[in-house]
Amino acid sequence: MALSQLEREVITDSMLKIQSIQSSLNHIDGAKVAAIDDIRSCLRTANNSFRAALRSPREKKPVKH
Secondary structure, three states, X not given: OOEOHHHHHHHXXXXXXXXXXXXXXXXXXXXXXXXXXXXXXXXXXXXHHHHHHHOOOEOOOOOOO
């Protein structure tokens, strides 16, 4: 089933937040955060999942006559 425009906007917003977190982690000493590699992997997976969802076909709008 295709995503609605609102769903696409919510996913895009979430994806941008994840990308911001990923960028923020680049400024943190990984030795000071437990399991930082697992966190990075999780964020990568979430980002990739959202990207895949956005590649799905758009919901068709009804044609008005």
